[in-house]
Every structure is written in C-alpha cells, then in structure tokens.
Amino acid sequence: SQTIHQWPATLVQPxxxxxxxxCTVEGTSNPNLYWYRQAAGRGLQLLFYSVGIxxxxxxxxxxxxxxxxxxxxxxxSSKKLLLSDSGFYLCACRMNTEAFFGQGTRLTVx
Amino acid sequence: DAKTTQPTSMDCAEGRAAxxxxxxxxxxxxxxxxxxxxxHSQGPQYIIHGLKNNETNExxxxxxxxxxxxxxxILPHATLxxxxxxxxxxxxxxxxxxxxxxxxxxxxxxx
Numbered sequence: 001s002q003t004i005h006q007w008p009a010t011l012v013q014p015x016x017x018x019x020x021x022x023c024t025v026e027g028t029s030n031p032n033l034y035w036y037r038q039a040a041g042r043g044l045q046l047l048f049y050s051v052g053i054x055x056x057x058x059x060x061x062x063x064x065x066x067x068x069x070x071x072x073x074x075x076x077s078s079k080k081l082l083l084s085d086s087g088f089y090l091c092a093c094r095m096n097t098e099a100f101f102g103q104g105t106r107l108t109v110x
Numbered sequence: 111d112a113k114t115t116q117p118t119s120m121d122c123a124e125g126r127a128a129x130x131x132x133x134x135x136x137x138x139x140x141x142x143x144x145x146x147x148x149x150h151s152q153g154p155q156y157i158i159h160g161l162k163n164n165e166t167n168e169x170x171x172x173x174x175x176x177x178x179x180x181x182x183x184i185l186p187h188a189t190l191x192x193x194x195x196x197x198x199x200x201x202x203x204x205x206x207x208x209x210x211x212x213x214x215x216x217x218x219x220x221x
Binding site for chain 1: 142146151152153154155156159197211212213214
C-alpha cells in the first residue's frame with residue numbers, strides 16, 4: 001500500500017525567510033502529486049500538481065513554487081515567506097481512483 | 111468539475127446514524143461523487159465514492175439519487191471519533207484531484 005511522508009509537522013518561520021516542505025511517496029510509481037493549502041476553517045485550495053518528474057502546474061499565482069526532482073518526491077518552496085503564507089499544507093498522491101493525503105504541515109509565519 | 115454544496119455543520123448523537131447531504135446539481139454523466147473526511151489537523155481520509163449506484167463499505171454507505179443531482183453519506187452508527195469535516199467532491203474517473211475541496215460539513219458527534 002502507498003504511504004505519504006510529509007515533514008515537518010509544524011513549522012514557525014519569520015517573514016522573509018525561505019521555505020522548503022518535502023513530500024515523499026512510497027508504494028507506487030509515477031504518481032500524480034498535489035500540494036494543497038488550507039486556511040483555518042476553510043476548504044482545501046489546490047496550489048500545484050505534478051504528473052511527472054519536472055512537470056509542475058500551478059493553479060493560483062502566489063509566493064510559492066514547487067519542484068519534483070524525483071518520481072516520488074514533491075517539494076514546496078518559497079524564497080521569502082509572507083504572513084499570508086501561514087496555513088496548513090497538505091501533500092496528496094493520486095492512486096487509481098483515490099487521493100491519499102499526508103498528515104500535513106502547519107506553517108506559521110511570524 | 112462540478113461544484114458541490116453541503117451544510118456547514120451537523121450534530122449527531124453517538125450510536126445513531128449520521129446522514130450528510132450533498133448537492134451536485136451540475137454533475138455530468140462521467141463524474142463520480144467522492145467523500146473524504148478530515149479530522150482536526152490531519153490530512154483528509156478517503157471514505158467512499160460512486161457513480162450512480164448506491165455503494166457501501168466498512169466505513170459508510172453512499173446513496174445517490176436517481177437524477178444524480180444529490181447524494182447522502184451515511185455513517186450507520188456514529189461514534190465520537192467520527193467527529194470531523196466531511197467533504198463531498200465530484201470528479202471524472204481517471205482525472206486528477208484538481209477540484210477545490212469546499213468548506214465541507216463539520217459533523218459533531220455527541221455522547
């Protein structure tokens with residue numbers, strides 16, 4: 001079965017600092033991978049998705065970027081964090097007809 | 111992907127059935143109905159999905175109306191651990207999960 005590793009679980013970063021969140025997937029090959037953000041009390045907003053190595057699609061303009069250096073690795077980055085980047089970030093993997101989510105990273109920008 | 115509408119919140123007594131409705135009036139013929147739930151500060155968890163027939167698994171049952179414009183997720187014997195936000199989404203089978211999950215229904219199961 002597939003497993004999604006996402007870390008760290010929580011992160012507090014100052015405004016203007018860089019960000020790197022990593023997501024790795026086990027138990028599958030060539031998965032579709034997704035990064036979502038969830039503001040407090042709100043639904044999930046899709047940020048990026050990737051259908052393969054080096055292939056990134058952005059859904060919304062923002063201060064973040066994503067990369068997929070390996071088949072089962074998906075990275076969310078920022079060069080300079082903004083206060084508005086605070087939120088709960090989730091990595092997801094599509095396997096057949098289902099999406100499986102990581103446990104999320106709660107980012108607080110101070 | 112078609113949009114869905116769900117009530118903001120619902121209460122349910124422990125041990126009773128929880129019936130969570132979802133409207134998807136613009137659903138197209140090749141779109142499936144999916145249900146996920148999210149327990150506080152965790153990633154969403156898949157529950158069940160269906161096209162037009164009713165579906166049942168170990169977690170829940172999914173009832174889809176004949177015109178497919180709405181559906182109901184049924185948790186037959188709700189427990190306190192079922193307290194979560196439940197998301198109803200529609201998507202094409204084999205397609206991605208680019209659908210934005212809405213705010214969902216916050217289900218409170220009370221003792």
